[in-house]
Amino acid sequence: MTNENHKHTPRETLLTITDLHIEAQSGGGWQEIVKGIDLELHRGEILGLIGESGAGKSTLGLAAMGFERPGCRITQGSIVFDGTDLTQAPQEDKLKLWGSRIAYVAQSAAAAFNPAHNLIDQYVETAVLHNVLSEEQARADAVEMYRRLRLPDPEQIGFRYPHQVSGGQLQRAMTAMAMACRPDLIIFDEPTTALDVTTQVEVLAAIRDVVEQFGTAAIYITHDLAVVAQMADRIMVLRHGNTVEEAETAQMLSAPQMDYTKTLWAVRELCHQPKTFAKAAPVLKLQGIQAGYGGLPILHDISLEVPKGATVAVVGESGSGKSTVARVLTGLLPASQGQLHFDGQVLPLDYRQRSRDTLRHIQMIYQMPDTALNPRQRVRDFLGRPLEFYLGLTGKAKEARIHQLLEQIELSPARIIDRYPGELSGGQKQRICIARALAAEPKVIICDEVTSALDQIVAKGILQLLERLQEQLGISYLFITHDIETVKGIADQVVVMHKGRIVEQGPIAQVFSPPHHDYTAKLLASVPQMDPEWLTRRLAERVPGTV
Numbered sequence: 001m002t003n004e005n006h007k008h009t010p011r012e013t014l015l016t017i018t019d020l021h022i023e024a025q026s027g028g029g030w031q032e033i034v035k036g037i038d039l040e041l042h043r044g045e046i047l048g049l050i051g052e053s054g055a056g057k058s059t060l061g062l063a064a065m066g067f068e069r070p071g072c073r074i075t076q077g078s079i080v081f082d083g084t085d086l087t088q089a090p091q092e093d094k095l096k097l098w099g100s101r102i103a104y105v106a107q108s109a110a111a112a113f114n115p116a117h118n119l120i121d122q123y124v125e126t127a128v129l130h131n132v133l134s135e136e137q138a139r140a141d142a143v144e145m146y147r148r149l150r151l152p153d154p155e156q157i158g159f160r161y162p163h164q165v166s167g168g169q170l171q172r173a174m175t176a177m178a179m180a181c182r183p184d185l186i187i188f189d190e191p192t193t194a195l196d197v198t199t200q201v202e203v204l205a206a207i208r209d210v211v212e213q214f215g216t217a218a219i220y221i222t223h224d225l226a227v228v229a230q231m232a233d234r235i236m237v238l239r240h241g242n243t244v245e246e247a248e249t250a251q252m253l254s255a256p257q258m259d260y261t262k263t264l265w266a267v268r269e270l271c272h273q274p275k276t277f278a279k280a281a282p283v284l285k286l287q288g289i290q291a292g293y294g295g296l297p298i299l300h301d302i303s304l305e306v307p308k309g310a311t312v313a314v315v316g317e318s319g320s321g322k323s324t325v326a327r328v329l330t331g332l333l334p335a336s337q338g339q340l341h342f343d344g345q346v347l348p349l350d351y352r353q354r355s356r357d358t359l360r361h362i363q364m365i366y367q368m369p370d371t372a373l374n375p376r377q378r379v380r381d382f383l384g385r386p387l388e389f390y391l392g393l394t395g396k397a398k399e400a401r402i403h404q405l406l407e408q409i410e411l412s413p414a415r416i417i418d419r420y421p422g423e424l425s426g427g428q429k430q431r432i433c434i435a436r437a438l439a440a441e442p443k444v445i446i447c448d449e450v451t452s453a454l455d456q457i458v459a460k461g462i463l464q465l466l467e468r469l470q471e472q473l474g475i476s477y478l479f480i481t482h483d484i485e486t487v488k489g490i491a492d493q494v495v496v497m498h499k500g501r502i503v504e505q506g507p508i509a510q511v512f513s514p515p516h517h518d519y520t521a522k523l524l525a526s527v528p529q530m531d532p533e534w535l536t537r538r539l540a541e542r543v544p545g546t547v
Contacts, residue, residue, distance in 0.1 A: 014185060014217045015041040015064060020077035022059055022068075022241075025423070027415075033072070034059055035241040043184070044215045046208075048232030048249070050222060050264065052455045053427025055238040057221045058107070061187045064219055065102045066094045070422055082184065100130035103178040107190040107426055108370040109170040113162040119173045120158025127180040138180065145176040148209075150202040152319065164293075167367050167449070168195045168318025168482070172203060182214050189221045190426075196317040196482035197526035204230055204528075205539055223455030225264065226528035229253055230535035237261050249532050264456065265530075272467070274492045274508050277307040281344050283476045284329070284362075284444050289338035291328050298324045300500045302338070306444065309470060311477040313487040313508075315523065316497035322480045323367065325497075326446045329478065330364050343443070360390040363437040367449040367480075369429035373421040379406070380417045382432055386439040405435040408469075410461055427454045434462065438469070448480045463490050484527045488512065496520050 022034035034056045041047050041064075049057045062069055066079055066086025079086040081102065086094060098104075106112045113122060120142050127138035139158075146154035149172040162170055175191055188207065192200045208231065211218055220231050228235060228249075235252040237244040237260070245258045256262050282305035289302040299321050306312045314322050327333035329340065331351025340347035342362065348354050366372040373382060383402045387393040393401055403413040409431040421429055430450065437445050447466070451459040467490065469475055481487060487494055488508065495505040496519065504517040511520060528534055 011042050011044075013040060014043045014082055015039070016078075016080045017060075017064065018078045018080075020060070020063060020079065021075045022056075022063060023073055023075050024059075024069075025071040030073075032075075033241045034063070036077070037238075037241075037243055039064070039236070041185070041217050041219065043217050044211060045234070046211060046218045046220050046232050048220045048222065048228035048235040049238060050225065050228055050235060050455075051238035051244070053223075053458050054240075054425045055455075056241040057238055058189050058426070060238070061189055061219050061221050062104070064185070064187060065098060065104060067098070099126055099183075100132065100181045101184045102187070103181065103183040103185070104187045105175050105178045105189060105191045108368050109167070109174040110162065110368045111370040112174050113170065115162050118159050118161050119165070119177075123158065123173075123177045123180055126177055130181050132181045141180065142176065145179060146173070148206050149173075149176050150199060151176075166319045166323065168199055171195055172199065175203060175207070179210055182210070182216070184216060186210075186216060186218045187221070188218055190223070191220075192222075192224070192227060196315075196320075197484060197523055197528075199318050200227070200482075200528070201526050201535065201538060204535055207231065208535075223459075224528070225253075225456065226530050226534075229530055229532050230528055237264070253530060253532065272489050272491075275310065276507070277310055277492070280307070282306055282341075283308040283343060284478070285341040286325075286329070287339045287341070289325075289328055289335045289340070291324060291333055291335045293333075298500050299328065299335075302500075302502060304495050304502065304505060306476050306478055307492075308443075308476055309474045310492045311466075311470070311479055311490055313479045313481060313491035313494045314497060315481060315484065315487055315494060317523075318482070320497040321500040322497055323448055324500075326364060326448050326478070326480055329446055330362060356390065360440045361443040362446070363440050363442040363444070364446040365430075365433050365437045365448060365450045367452065369426065369433050370421070372433050373429055375421050378418050378420055379424075379432055382436050383439050386436060390440045401439070405439055408438065408465065409435045410458075410465075427458050430454060431458070431462065434465075441473075442475065444476045444478065446478045446480070449482070450479075451486060452481070452483065459486075466490070484523060496523070 017037060017039040020034055020037045021032060023030040024033045037060060051057055059069055059072060063079060066089060068074055074087055120139060123142040124135055124138040127133040128135055133141060142158055143154050146157060151157050151169055151172055178186055192203050195203060210216055220228060222228050232249050234246060235249050236246040239260055244260050256265060284306040286302055286304050289299055292298040302325060314325060316322050328335050331349060331354060334349040340349060380402055383405055384398055387398050387401055406413040406416055411428060411431060434450060451462055454462060466477065479491060491508050493506065494508050494511045496503050498519045503519050504511055
């Protein structure tokens with residue numbers, strides 16, 4: 001299936017943004033967040049947008065569709081898509097474009113799906129609503145797209161509901177849905193954020209294939225420099241709503257001109273010295289854990305320990321059982337077999353049987369801040385509730401502690417404390433989730449992809465903050481992630497999971513040094529490099545049918 005009605009020469013200009021200014025509501029007034037940006041995109045071209053959280057990347061990406069984010073308004077400039085200025089176009093005309101000729105792949109898949117409908121019905125609705133395919137054709141096309149994006153059991157996974165698949169699988173299902181109409185322009189807003197490294201290779205390859213095959217243009221928003229190196233023809237660097245610099249990808253990677261861009265390149269390296277631990281009693285211990293959902297086994301004989309003051313990373317592909325381990329530890333999913341120990345005592349498998357003090361000492365930071373924060377509550381409410389519930393703080397003492405927590409995560413209390421989630425960037429929302437976990441003053445924090453939504457500068461600051469807290473308070477972390485580079489930068493020990501089993505575990509230097517377990521070797525080989533040709537070489541070198 002191709003866009004027969006919209007075939008043009010590859011270098012024809014599809015989108016032109018000129019002197020774009022956007023304001024956002026802030027503290028009862030309006031503040032300019034996009035400050036006169038110019039942008040040009042050709043058919044079949046991918047433009048990479050990078051920059052820190054709050055730089056204006058997502059706001060600009062949505063504006064390229066002629067869409068104003070809630071609480072935002074376009075005050076000046078033009079957005080010309082295939083000859084039509086979207087700033088002047090009637091809403092009815094824009095609605096016809098959205099989903100058919102212009103598609104959007106959001107950062108948080110969980111917030112993009114209707115939880116009451118299964119995946120394939122939502123895919124079919126997109127294609128049928130825009131008169132691209134019949135229902136029968138759309139169902140067949142969905143299965144084929146699920147297969148291309150390496151979703152498990154592509155013939156049946158579409159009949160699952162959003163909550164019945166992993167975060168990475170849901171992100172791929174959303175990418176598939178955006179491609180249903182084979183649009184002229186796709187806005188990718190961190191589309192591989194929730195994906196493990198092996199799945200990421202497949203998704204990146206599929207996105208590139210679609211762009212090349214159908215002459216689709218794309219704006220690729222990301223904080224991952226190695227990913228944008230594989231995808232973009234050109235890179236535009238944003239900061240505080242301004243363009244810092246723009247250049248062809250190879251030139252930008254090899255010779256950035258501006259100091260800020262050079263700083264982005266430099267922060268990729270994390271300096272962590274793994275610690276060694278005497279064989280003392282661990283703060284947290286799992287023995288022979290088995291667990292599953294609705295009779296379907298997910299975890300098989302899981303045993304691991306978290307030493308006091310240590311960071312133990314759990315890595316593996318989407319669906320390997322990493323987040324299920326977290327749910328078992330928090331008691332949200334009681335294990336069917338095995339034992340949990342906390343501070344030398346047997347820990348009830350069900351959270352409802354645990355004391356308030358035990359609940360306080362094991363906190364969790366969730367993978368998706370959009371679904372973890374109530375959109376009707378303010379920042380002060382998110383942080384104030386655990387302070388009251390666990391520590392009994394009220395009045396001035398509670399207010400002072402909220403300010404301290406916000407300062408710890410490098411957010412201005414005066415600017416942030418009364419905001420709602422909809423007024424925060426993705427990175428800011430995740431930092432609020434981190435502060436909420438810290439509010440309980442726990443002994444163990446389970447970190448489920450806590451930096452996946454953050455740009456590299458903010459992510460590095462968060463990881464350094466977690467390490468400082470660990471040194472000061474002796475906190476232990478179980479750090480669940482698909483980001484191998486982050487593991488190398490923060491972990492003392494690593495647990496490698498595959499299909500619900502632990503295939504390898506030990507000190508990080510041991511596990512990540514040759515000889516590797518075959519699966520560990522596959523994970524390490526799938527980590528993108530700061531080389532525009534890395535993905536091409538990776539796809540050419542692998543055995544057909546494997547990652």
